[in-house]
Amino acid sequence: MSLFVTELRRLAKRRLTRLLLVLLVLGLAGVATAFSFSSHKLSKEVVAQAQATADAQYRQSVEDWKKSIATCEAAQARGDQDIEERFGPNCGRDWMPQPEMFDPKWSLPYQFDFRAEFPMFIAVFAGAVALFAFLVGASFIGAEWANGGMMNLLLWRPKRLAVLGTKLAAVLTTSLGVSLVLGAFWTLAFWLIGTYRGTTAKMTAGAWQSIGLDGLRAVGLILLIGGAAFALASLGRHTAMALGAAVAVFGISEVAIRIAVGVLKVQFGDRYVLSTYAQAWFTKQVELLDYRACEFAKGECHPAQLLITWQDSALVLGLGGAAVLIAAFWAMRRRDIA
Amino acid sequence: MTAVLEIEGLRKTYRSRKRGTRHALDGFDMRVEAGQVHGFLGPNGSGKTTTLRTLLGLIRPNGGRMAILGHELPQALPTVAGQVGAIVESPQFFPHFSARDTLGLLAQAGELPRQRVDEVLELVGLRDRAGERVKTYSLGMKQRLAVASALLKSPKLLILDEPANGLDPGGIREMRSLMRDLAASGMTVVLSSHILGEIQLICDSVTIISLGRRVAFGPVEQVLAAHSHGTVRVRLEAVTDLPQAAETLTRAGIRVTTTEPDHLMLGGVDKPATVSRLLAEQGLYVSELTPVAVDLESVFLELTATAPVPGQHRQVDESTRVAEPGVGGSTGGGWGA
Numbered sequence: 172m173s174l175f176v177t178e179l180r181r182l183a184k185r186r187l188t189r190l191l192l193v194l195l196v197l198g199l200a201g202v203a204t205a206f207s208f209s210s211h212k213l214s215k216e217v218v219a220q221a222q223a224t225a226d227a228q229y230r231q232s233v234e235d236w237k238k239s240i241a242t243c244e245a246a247q248a249r250g251d252q253d254i255e256e257r258f259g260p261n262c263g264r265d266w267m268p269q270p271e272m273f274d275p276k277w278s279l280p281y282q283f284d285f286r287a288e289f290p291m292f293i294a295v296f297a298g299a300v301a302l303f304a305f306l307v308g309a310s311f312i313g314a315e316w317a318n319g320g321m322m323n324l325l326l327w328r329p330k331r332l333a334v335l336g337t338k339l340a341a342v343l344t345t346s347l348g349v350s351l352v353l354g355a356f357w358t359l360a361f362w363l364i365g366t367y368r369g370t371t372a373k374m375t376a377g378a379w380q381s382i383g384l385d386g387l388r389a390v391g392l393i394l395l396i397g398g399a400a401f402a403l404a405s406l407g408r409h410t411a412m413a414l415g416a417a418v419a420v421f422g423i424s425e426v427a428i429r430i431a432v433g434v435l436k437v438q439f440g441d442r443y444v445l446s447t448y449a450q451a452w453f454t455k456q457v458e459l460l461d462y463r464a465c466e467f468a469k470g471e472c473h474p475a476q477l478l479i480t481w482q483d484s485a486l487v488l489g490l491g492g493a494a495v496l497i498a499a500f501w502a503m504r505r506r507d508i509a
Numbered sequence: 510m511t512a513v514l515e516i517e518g519l520r521k522t523y524r525s526r527k528r529g530t531r532h533a534l535d536g537f538d539m540r541v542e543a544g545q546v547h548g549f550l551g552p553n554g555s556g557k558t559t560t561l562r563t564l565l566g567l568i569r570p571n572g573g574r575m576a577i578l579g580h581e582l583p584q585a586l587p588t589v590a591g592q593v594g595a596i597v598e599s600p601q602f603f604p605h606f607s608a609r610d611t612l613g614l615l616a617q618a619g620e621l622p623r624q625r626v627d628e629v630l631e632l633v634g635l636r637d638r639a640g641e642r643v644k645t646y647s648l649g650m651k652q653r654l655a656v657a658s659a660l661l662k663s664p665k666l667l668i669l670d671e672p673a674n675g676l677d678p679g680g681i682r683e684m685r686s687l688m689r690d691l692a693a694s695g696m697t698v699v700l701s702s703h704i705l706g707e708i709q710l711i712c713d714s715v716t717i718i719s720l721g722r723r724v725a726f727g728p729v730e731q732v733l734a735a736h737s738h739g740t741v742r743v744r745l746e747a748v749t750d751l752p753q754a755a756e757t758l759t760r761a762g763i764r765v766t767t768t769e770p771d772h773l774m775l776g777g778v779d780k781p782a783t784v785s786r787l788l789a790e791q792g793l794y795v796s797e798l799t800p801v802a803v804d805l806e807s808v809f810l811e812l813t814a815t816a817p818v819p820g821q822h823r824q825v826d827e828s829t830r831v832a833e834p835g836v837g838g839s840t841g842g843g844w845g846a
Contacts, residue, residue, distance in 0.1 A: 177617040184614075186605045318601035322567060323658065326595050327619050329566045329586040508567040 174328060178341035187310050192349065195303045199296065199353060203360040210283035210368040221278035228278075232268040239263055283369030286378050289361050290385045294453045296357045297389035304346040304397030305413070311342055312401050313410025322508055335503045339401055339496075346397040350390045358386075388452055388481065395492045402492075402499035420445065436463070439477040445487075452484040512576075513666050513697040514541040514564070519573035521559055521721075533559045534570070535721035541666075541699055541714070546692045548712035548729070549701040550805075552815045556721040557701050561597050561670055577666060591619070594664035596655040596672065604644030608635055608654050611643060612661060619662055629657040634683065648675030656684070660691075667691060670701045685711050709805040719813040729805065736808040737801070739778040744771060744797035745788070754793050761787050772797070 182188055211217070243262035246254050259266065315321040315338070328334050365371040403413040424445040432440025439459045441447045451457040457479045465472035521534040534556045541547040551557045562568040564575055566586045575582040580589045602611050612626040630639045633653040643651065652675050659667055673681045681704070688698050688711050702708055708715065708729075715732055717725040725732050745754055748771055755765045755773055763784065767774035778784060778800075785795050809815075 173620045174618050177614050180617070181614050184606060184610060185603070314603070318603065319598075320601070320603065322597065323615070324618065325567060326565055326593075326597075327590065327615060327662075329583075329590045505569075507562075507569060509562065 174334070174337045175340060178338050179344065182307070182311055182341050182345055185307075185311065185314075187314075188307050188345075191303050191306055195299060195349070196353070198299055199357060200360075202295065203357070203364065206283070207360075207364045207368055209281055210364055211280035212368050213279060213282045213370070217279065218275070221275040224278040225273040225275040229268060229270050229273040232273070236263070236266070236268055283361075283364055285361060285365030285369060285371040286373050289358075289365075289382060290453075292357070292361055293382070293385045293389050296354065297392055297453070300346070300350050300353065300389075301393045301396040303349065304342075304393050305400040305417070307345065308342045308397040308399075308401035309404040309413030310410045312338055313404035313408070313413065316405065316408035317410070325508065331503050332500060335405065335500060339398065342397055342401050343394055346393055347390065350393050354386060354390070358382075385453070391485075392449070392452060392488070395488055399492045399495050402495040405499040406495070406502055438463075438475070442477060442479060447479055448484040448487045451479040452481050452488065456480045511543045511579075512540050513543045513578055514539065514547075514699065515574070515576045516540070516560070516564070517574045519560065519563060519575060520571045521556075521563060521568060522571050532721050534563070534573075536573070537718060537721055538723050539716050539726070541697060541716075543697055544692060544695055545713040546688050546698045546700060546711050548708035548715035549699055549718070550703075550705065550708060550715055550809055551718035552813050555718045555813070557718060558598060558670060559721075560718070561595070561668055561699075561701065565593070565595055565597065565668070567597070591662055592665040593668065594659035594662055594666070595668040595670075596659045597668075597670045602643045602651065602654065605642055607640050607642055608646075608657070609639040611654065612658060615658055615661055621662060625661060625663070629660045632660060632687070633657040634680075649677055649680050652676055653680070656687075664696065666697045666699070668699045668701075671703070672700065673702060673704055673707060681707065705804070705806040705809055715805070717809060717812050724812045725808070733803055733805065733808060736811060737803045738776050740766070740801040740803075741775045741778045741781050741784060742797065742799045742801055743773045743775060743784060743788075743795060746794045746796050750793050753791065754788055757787060757791050757793070758784065763787075774801075 239258060240262050243254060243258040246257070247262070254262070312321075312335075315324070321334075324334055325331065362371060400413040400417075403416045404410050406412060407415075424443075428443050429440070431437075432443060437443070438461050441457075441459050447457055447459070459477040459479065461475040461477075462472065465474055516537060516539040519534045519537040519539075520532070523531045523533055525531075537556060537560060539549075539560070549557055549560070559568060563570050564577070564582065566583045569583075577585075577589045578592060582589075606614075608630065609626060612629065613623065616623060616626050627636070627639075630636045633656050635650065635653050635657065638646070638650065643654065646654065652672060656669065656672055659669065673684050676684060685707060688700065692698055692713075700708065700712060712729055714728045715726065716723055717732075725736075727735075743754070745751060751768065751771075751773060755768055758773075758775065759765055761783075763778060764776040765773055766776040775784065781798050781800055785798055788795055
């Protein structure tokens, strides 16, 4: 227990951890603040104003339509040749503007809908905190390896797996703590934005449960990324190993595989791309469609479908994370510390 | 005496497709008695640090036996780790942590009382700078901090790799005094260093390693005596008598190693009085008869064959290879190859 507390203290004392935490808080606060200015509460006056604007636009459009017909008739009287090209058939009399073509909603300012839109902001939050967890996780163990701190610690606690496991636990605990605390503030901030500058309507118990599950999946992804970064940096015994691996995974998954499946015309090629699983993790499912067999000339086409669910994502991302963690612990057990 | 540290036949082999097989430790033996300050010497790349790392569980050996305080390693390492303080090479510290933070974290990990941190800071002379960030420290101050970290758990065995590295002359003297005080308090100290003058001053005994094998070991005086080769310098009252003196001594079975214009150098002389008597019998009168003392540096250079040769650039692995263990060379109680 003392080692775990020590590692928590060590992690908290690190300048990079503090700097990244400050940047994370400032970044999240900045996003929430900026977003709050873009949302406007739709009061009765604002709605009435939008309705009046839509009505005025409709009336103006009818006036313009009538003028256009009159101009067309004058041109016909003069015997102009290009009347149909300029005004359409029958001088455009068939194109009379309709009231429903001027929806008052188009004249309304943007209003944040907590129920509909907060899940997207959970993904934004998860991305920011996952980046924090990645950098903190990788640098915590990477710097320890690079500067001899790991060796120093092993002279005190010559139990390699216990030491590595404790350091990992410290990284995950810190990431979890940051996720929960900042997540609570993030939710509160958007709830307040919804309350005072948007809407929090239809927030039933089921809606809260759904948001809670989204939050849990976000925390899961943050811990996975933090743990994987820690494991990669430990494998390479340098922070740069995790950063390099991240770039490599991105390059291979998002560029090379996309090109390869495109060239080879692989069915549902996106199922081999990692970001598909990250997306499915947040949106619960991603539907992949294969239009290649469609012959649109013969009418409507129902393309082949492949559904990637968040459970599939859990399997793929979980196996990937477990693989690097097992490799890191195996290397810790087997490799010399020179 | 009780052995605090025992190593027998330790082997560590590195295999590489590019560089082939290299035996970093090739049947290395070492024994350190309780309460001693023991010097561990060897040229660069001879296996000193590999030995220390293997002993401390950082490197997995390919064979051999190790024990600290009677406990077999590496199995019992977690048991004895609390009684072994060590610095291996120059440890680095987080530059933005203070010395007090650095030691405090180690003390917490080792479940030691917080006051011990202040005690060791006082001991190594960092008390007044303990709150400053390590990045502001000089090399010598970092070295003091490293020694402090090794002393933190009041070890029975202290292993220090180049502790005087970067220390100023005053610091070196303080370190020497500290080692002596620690040994006097019952602590056993293993000191790896290239400052052989210091080793000769501080250490009770030494082990010299070359290319992964022990080439000499034992109390410092005995190692020096064993390698002095009975060298004696002889001057006569009349320089012109030197050729006759050389002939007389050679006939008597004494090896004349060098004939200089004003003196002779003799080797293998057990009793210098014999030389005086033999020459006096021939009417040759000695004006100086001096046994030539050797120092640890010359013994080290001789044993490891690392003395500089004019016009040659010695490579790191070009040092003495001793015979296979058990086929001549150093065995228990001897003085190396």
